[in-house]
Amino acid sequence: MDVFVYGTLTEPDRVASVVDSFVFVGAAVLEGCHPVAGRYPTLAPGGETAGRLLRTDEIEALDAYEGVERGLYVRVDAPRTDGGSAAVYVGDPDALASEEAVTWPGSGPFAERVRRYFDDGEAVVRPEHS
Template sequence: MDVFVYGTLTEPDRVASVLDSFVFVGAAVLEGCHPVAGRYPTLAPGGETAGRLLRIDDVAALDDYEGVDEGLYVRASVPRTDGGEAAVYVGDPDALDVSEPVTWPGSGSFADRVRAYLDANARVRPEHS
């Protein structure tokens, strides 16, 4: 599985502390979301975010690291501009004490609003050299 990473997981040493096996595929840009600082980095609607594509086998370990079961982050699939999909983790701004107000449009739970927005508005664009 490919994952678009934009925060601490862009650092190989950090990834190695979480996963036994991984490969950085290359640079990428997430179109449709911009980064927001907080206790941990997260995303907000609009703009774009530079990051990397990380190829992994153990999504459960990454979910644990990101606190998915605790509601800290939501994992969602985003289409890639070159075909296929990449997972993206989006942190709950209320849980992360973010530096700016963040509102995800729509109704329903935080996870539902994030997934609906990403499905309609976001794409991962690999940066090929």
């Protein structure tokens, strides 16, 4: 599975401490979300975020690292401009003590609003092929 990474998981040593097998596919940009600093980085609607595409089959290990079960991050799928999709981890700004106010559109719990935003095609991953 391809995962768009934009924070600590862009560092090979960090990824190697989380999963046994991986490869960086290349640079990519997430259009439709911008980065937000905090205790851990997260995303907010609008703008774009530079990152990398990470390929691994060990998605459960990434979920554990990102705290999906604890509600710190939600994993969503984003379409790729070259076909297919990539997973993206979006952190709950309240749980991560974000340095800016972040509002995801719509109503309901954080995870539902993020999923709806991505399902509506508001965010896409654009691989930067050389």
